[in-house]
Amino acid sequence: MSSFTLGVAMLGGLVLASLVAWNTWTSRRSAPRQPELPSAPLEPIEPGLRQEPTLDSEPTLPGPERKPGLDALIDAIAPIHVEAPVSGDAAIAALPPTRRAGSKPFAIEGRNEATGLWETPQAGQRYTAFQAGVQLANRNGQLNEIEYSEFVVKAQAFADAVNGSPDFPEMLSEVARARELDQFAGDHDAQLSFTLRARQTAWSPGYVNQSAARHGFVPGVIPGRLVLPASMPGSPPVLVLSFDTQAAMADDPAQSALRELTLSLDVPQVHRSEQPFVRMRDCAIAFAASMEGTITDDNGDVIRAEGLDVIGADLEKLYDVLEARDLAAGSPQARRLFS
Structure with missing residues (x-):
């Protein structure tokens, strides 16, 4: 074999190896992020809010909602x-x-x-x-x-x-x-939602579940729906984190790629004392930082921290108006009216 032929063969081998390496790298880069396998139970990021479930324990779902009685107000x-x-x-x-x-x-x-x-x-x-x-x-x-x-x-x-x-x-x-x-x-109904969009690498449902569990979320009844339970048993969840149901029900969820999540708050359904918007804002910021995402509104526009503070101030005024009408957020009357 001539030196020219040998050189061409070596060059072809290098090109083939480079292609294999490139394909491997791009495959790993495009694959959704997977949950970690901790050697110890996960610790909550926000201590004091509630005791978080570990990966090897059964989560406690919110109990059934109570049916409030008749009220002449509504x-x-x-x-x-x-x-x-x-x-x-x-x-x-x-x-x-x-x-x-x-x-x-x-x-x-x-x-x-x-x-x-x-x-x-x-x-x-x-x-x-x-x-x-x-x-x-x-x-x-x-x-x-x-x-x-x-x-x-x-x-x-x-x-x-x-x-x-x-x-x-x-x-x-x-x-x-x-x-x-x-x-x-x-005039006084408010249902808020933020969209968390992946900046680069997509997320698997398992990765989302693990990340949400660190903030107190537990699986809901519907696949692809995680809830942050209220402190009072039987009350509606404080927050809901949702993603594509089909991805959650896929034969191999680990291969399902999620590029956006929705974090929502039904304001009249949750009592003011739960500080729902503060927790919503903090969760959104924490998710964006740890999961390499961006917080946007329904139109895809990025929401800055100062924008979140403006929303919080407006909600405080809304709480005052509802309470003045004897329809405080989270009360049985408000939960029935805004349903």
């Missing part, structure tokens, strides 16, 4: 008088099959003979009076005349079944109340 209520106590079994049998009038929640409560408290009828109890109610407004809009009429029909049918006499409020007055409440709710 419900149209019709008292139902009965001549004699009614058993809980009879009241349950008389309840309508659906608990809605149109798009508005509908409920019937009884005054317990033993405790004197209003409650949803329970088997084995006795009730000396009842009240039927329909919600005046929610995020679907105000109570209208058709929905009010459906409420009257359902409440009257229940009253007839328990030998009761209902006293309905005047329809036009309640619809006017509903319109005013809906206007207030529309």
Whole structure:
């Protein structure tokens, strides 16, 4: 073999080796970041907030939400008088099959003979009076005349079944109340979200789960949804971190590449004392730093730290307005109205 042929062969080998090395490097660079395998349980980044789950422990999910009772502030209520106590079994049998009038929640409560408290009828109890109610407004809009009429029909049918006499409020007055409440709710509703976008390397679902766990997030019921539980059991989550559901349900999630996450806060649903926006801001900044991401709004515009402070100041004013209306964020009334 001549020296020329040998040189060409060596050059070809170098080129081939370079191509293999390049392909290996680019593959690793484009592969999503994977979770670390710590030798010890993960420690929370923000001590004092809550005890974080470790990788080898079962996370504690938020409990079921409590169902608050009727309230004249946000419900149209019709008292139902009965001549004699009614058993809980009879009241349950008389309840309508659906608990809605149109798009508005509908409920019937009884005054317990033993405790004197209003409650949803329970088997084995006795009730000396009842009240039927329909919600005046929610995020679907105000109570209208058709929905009010459906409420009257359902409440009257229940009253007839328990030998009761209902006293309905005047329809036009309640619809006017509903319109005013809906206007207030529309002017003071706030659902915030930040988008965290990867600057270079994408993330795997496992890497996102591990990073979020350090800040107190636990898996939600829906794949691709992580929640930061509230301090009060049964309350809605303080924050929600979500990503593509299909990536979370992939046959091999480690190969799923995520390039954006959504961090969201439903302001009226979370009590002010939880400091939800402060925690949202701190989590967003921490995620961006540790995961090499950028904080943006829904339009893809970068949100600076000073922009976050302006949002926080506006939210404090919103909290004050809601409290002045007896609809404090996180209260049962606010949670029902803004749902």
